[in-house]
Amino acid sequence: MSLKPTTPKGTRDFSSKVLSKRNYLKMILQKAFESFAFEPLETPSFERLTTLMGKYGDEGDRLIFKILNSGDKLKKVDLNSLKNNNLKEFSNSLSEKALRYDLTVPFARYVAGNQNDLIFPFRRYQIQNVWRADRPQHGRFQEFCQCDADIVGERSLLQEVEMIFLYDRVFFDLKLEEVTIKVNHRKILEGIVKLIGNENQLIDFTVAVDKIDKIGVEGVEDELLSKGFTADSINKIKPIINLKGDFDKMLLDLEILFKNIPDGLKGLEELRFVFNKIKNIGLKSLKLSFDLTLARGLNYYTGMIVEVNGPSNVKMGSIGGGGRYDDLTSSFGMKDMSGIGISFGFDRIYLILEDLDLFPDNIVNNTQILFLNLGAESSDIALNSLGKLRSLGIACEIYPSEIKMSKQLNYANKKNISFVVIIGDEELKNKKFTLKDMFSGEQNKYLLVDLIKTLEKTSKV
């Protein structure tokens, strides 16, 4: 019986056409990162299991792809845990390595492991695949590409400003319009829970608020009630998260509310600094919005948080996000490593560019020239010319076998090859070759001695 030639669900093959677009997107991102003075980094596809487990919450832990131990190590399997239906323990006894789940934890491991060699503040970007055992759906895959940029080792708010400009640069270069960046601050959220008397429930609060786009205001209220927030305190939240208007107005309104809450005031002060710098210089592409419902689920954020959303007519969820954190590396024994990181949702941005037809036309690399195969003498000339043309960077090939000319031309047509070189008996007799333009159908004869010169000129047009 033969095997089904399919990929595992949630994974994809990338053909030449798709790759040329993915590489275009990657190139725009790389150019932006490098002009912003970020250095590239790549980490291994798998990490020690202990490096990853416990970093992403229970839900995240479940989605980590573990690598099965091999050989005699398999005998160390903990069968009791299987009996007790403790599948987590059971699988941990079968595995010592796991596929990268995100780029942040490997980065933290790298910074801690190389702290004596790195120059701080350390600016790195990383564009690599990550793997999650998630249910595949539109725009969500089990293997997908992440792009992160982080600066660690410094608390200066200029870095918050730079990260927003980095987003602006990328979406400007991609010609993707109507992208919104929502901004909030963890300390403002802290201020709000203090204000309503639920000081110790910041995480319950942010987890609930984070779902507002999915479950609506009422869903958030229900969740907060279930977490023990009183109806009274929930009523106090509403007018706050409904605050509208321009930044200055919102900041002033909040300042009054937070007058006895220093943390909240600190958050406001930091955002004011960032907003003012941005306003002075101006964004080329992004719309900036101060959004008090933005929470970001991840608990390691401590300062400004951001989330980027694509045009509202394309349903795709967030296409980027990040924020300031105060403690990247302490689980690896390195304290007090503050930083800021942002992330680009490569695959979702790709789908949006595709939907909106924003990939340039000229990025696909096709064969430019095909030499027809018309016998030994003809193909010897072709073979000799191919080497020279290829050294000039011209993509060219010879049809490998001497089949009917119409079939060879058909191959050129199907492959969108621009030019065909014909060196048949008549051409050989006259020391000429025929050059056929496959798009216009036009064909002309030139001297064989001028072949390289002619083709070089033609393919540069």
Place this chain on the structure above:
Amino acid sequence: MSLKPTTPKGTRDFSSKVLSKRNYLKMILQKAFESFAFEPLETPSFERLTTLMGKYGDEGDRLIFKILNSGDKLKKVDLNSLKNNNLKEFSNSLSEKALRYDLTVPFARYVAGNQNDLIFPFRRYQIQNVWRADRPQHGRFQEFCQCDADIVGERSLLQEVEMIFLYDRVFFDLKLEEVTIKVNHRKILEGIVKLIGNENQLIDFTVAVDKIDKIGVEGVEDELLSKGFTADSINKIKPIINLKGDFDKMLLDLEILFKNIPDGLKGLEELRFVFNKIKNIGLKSLKLSFDLTLARGLNYYTGMIVEVNGPSNVKMGSIGGGGRYDDLTSSFGMKDMSGIGISFGFDRIYLILEDLDLFPDNIVNNTQILFLNLGAESSDIALNSLGKLRSLGIACEIYPSEIKMSKQLNYANKKNISFVVIIGDEELKNKKFTLKDMFSGEQNKYLLVDLIKTLEKTSKV
């Protein structure tokens, strides 16, 4: 207790410096592949386990990294096989997916799955990581990069010729000298076993001969004896594999030996065609050698086989290899798909270029310009200028906080930044800025209004 910040054994982090060299090598390969009209392909990191198992022999199967099933699927574990010490069955019951072991099997799966959409002959290249649970050693990793180029759907020998020219092009572009390409033909090896009367033991013969570099002629003899070859037939082999001289001489000698063995003669005829084409045009870099001891372990080769070795003063084993196969895809239900494929040992080539100091000096991307942080007014000017310079593709940054100037300059020094812009109180007063060349130490003052123009000119030098 804090975690050890290390990568799993056999894996590596790639810092900016290393990546710039890896990207250089990748770029040379890509340019060569694309000018030879190969299309890029990327396949997922993991495949269905059934796609991979049984394709690489028992030894290969053992080295495949399997991905542990998650959730309730774990309960389907086959505990009997564990009891019976059948670890292969046991691990198969725990896994449905595995990491890519090479690029050939995923390529075969892709060709079979997309046979109706592909245009044949199909020329693809693929540069991606593969994973093997191999014992790590110098030049051998558990995660490493493979580069393959294949042409499938055609039997024309011109493709054999093209593949040798592709190797020649790459090593010429890399300026790596004294690279040898050994060539042999499976049908010649078949002819030899027929000649000595061991017709049905081609595989035993090739597996043994393949080890000649490691275990020597005597080791090969011992292995053949243990496989049931008689001393008599082994004695017949020796003078054959010791045949020396130029191609024409060797081909003629073999022709006499093979006079009653049509397969052997067919092999000779094919190699003669290839050698003649190569000789007519000439190689720019490679040394071609006809080597009757070259066997290539993999059983799927059926025609010409090649192996590439680096300069003899660098001990690194083979840095490339490949050959003609007749049956790429039949395990996926697609018969008669002949093709030819070659492979480049990316990580080994990298190590050789490193050893021989062959990476160009100018491939590392550093920050070109650092703006010192000397207070709000100064940094506002900097922030504004950064955006403009970055749009011009100039890598630049501002020191994020206002610390001592000497410390900021120290940062520039450690990062090898070429130029520093100083806008202090005195400069602000005179509407000027100071540009300091960090290599020469020279510094000059220019008008602030000319800042972008000046820096653009400077950083292009």
